[in-house]
Amino acid sequence: MNNIQQKTKELLESGACTLIIGYEKGTGGKARPVFVRKAEHAAKLIFDESCDQNIAGYLYRQEIKNESKKAIVANNHTLKSIVELASENQIHEGDFMVLAFTAEGEIIELKSFEEIEKHVATLYHGLNDEDKATMQKIEAMTMEERWGFWENEFSKCIKCYACRASCPMCYCPTCTVEINQPQWIPVPSHTLGNLEWHVMRAMHLAGRCITCGQCAKSCPLDLPIHLLTYKVALDSEQYFDSVAGTSVCANNVLATFKTEDHENFIR
Numbered sequence: 723m724n725n726i727q728q729k730t731k732e733l734l735e736s737g738a739c740t741l742i743i744g745y746e747k748g749t750g751g752k753a754r755p756v757f758v759r760k761a762e763h764a765a766k767l768i769f770d771e772s773c774d775q776n777i778a779g780y781l782y783r784q785e786i787k788n789e790s791k792k793a794i795v796a797n798n799h800t801l802k803s804i805v806e807l808a809s810e811n812q813i814h815e816g817d818f819m820v821l822a823f824t825a826e827g828e829i830i831e832l833k834s835f836e837e838i839e840k841h842v843a844t845l846y847h848g849l850n851d852e853d854k855a856t857m858q859k860i861e862a863m864t865m866e867e868r869w870g871f872w873e874n875e876f877s878k879c880i881k882c883y884a885c886r887a888s889c890p891m892c893y894c895p896t897c898t899v900e901i902n903q904p905q906w907i908p909v910p911s912h913t914l915g916n917l918e919w920h921v922m923r924a925m926h927l928a929g930r931c932i933t934c935g936q937c938a939k940s941c942p943l944d945l946p947i948h949l950l951t952y953k954v955a956l957d958s959e960q961y962f963d964s965v966a967g968t969s970v971c972a973n974n975v976l977a978t979f980k981t982e983d984h985e986n987f988i989r
């Protein structure tokens with residue numbers, strides 16, 4: 723029995739928790755989320771490099787909110803989302819416990835937002851090498867080349883909204899794409915409508931994207947749409963010193979202003 727299985731067994735047996743949200747072995751070498759309610763099912767749980775999904779979104783689902791004694795097994799992306807969701811009042815202190823891991827692989831229980839925030843401060847917040855390289859390639863393009871790049875990518879989008887469903891920061895009960903009076907975003911999947919959908923998504927996530935890449939991982943067509951929200955996240959940091967998922971008390975970059983804010987990007 724590994725560490726996370728042992729810990730889960732103890733928490734469920736002692737009654738400290740009645741639900742553990744974590745990961746189990748899936749198909750194709752991937753992990754998938756699992757809900758464990760009985761100590762005898764603790765052996766299902768795993769935690770390794772395959773557990774890269776961001777599962778923070780479960781915490782604000784109504785059916786989960788009603789569970790009073792729950793814990794979530796959190797990778798770094800999930801932890802950052804928890805901080806961002808807390809700053810947006812979507813989840814509340816004391817409603818859940820976090821089972822996180824130290825660099826040495828030791829399990830730690832984080833109960834207060836302050837503890838979670840402190841642990842998050844020790845994590846790496848940058849992009850991975852592959853995303854950095856693709857971002858640099860796109861940044862080096864001329865405006866026309868960049869337009870062509872995204873036009874080509876958007877032309878493939880089938881508007882399945884898996885990217886939206888998988889993003890913990892997309893929690894509006896009614897998304898703008900589902901509003902039809904007026905119809906802000908065209909329903910069919912054509913290049914212009916797809917462009918509008920993706921620009922809208924990127925702007926709604928401005929200053930809120932914690933750069934987990936879950937949206938792109940969920941896309942059945944492998945569209946690099948995470949780079950759009952990453953770009954806005956990098957701009958938020960560069961121009962407004964705002965990094966999502968780092969402070970429970972942070973105000974959203976689009977909901978606040980300072981008189982000394984940069985305005986040179988407004989044209």
Ligand code: SF4
Pocket residue numbers: 888889890891892927930931932933934935936937938948951
């Ligand atoms: S990378 Fe994608 S899934 Fe993750 S927070 Fe940003 S927009 Fe959401």
Ligand code: SF4
Pocket residue numbers: 878879880881882883884885886940941942943944945947
């Ligand atoms: S998951 Fe991919 S195909 Fe589906 S809406 Fe998002 S970008 Fe388009």
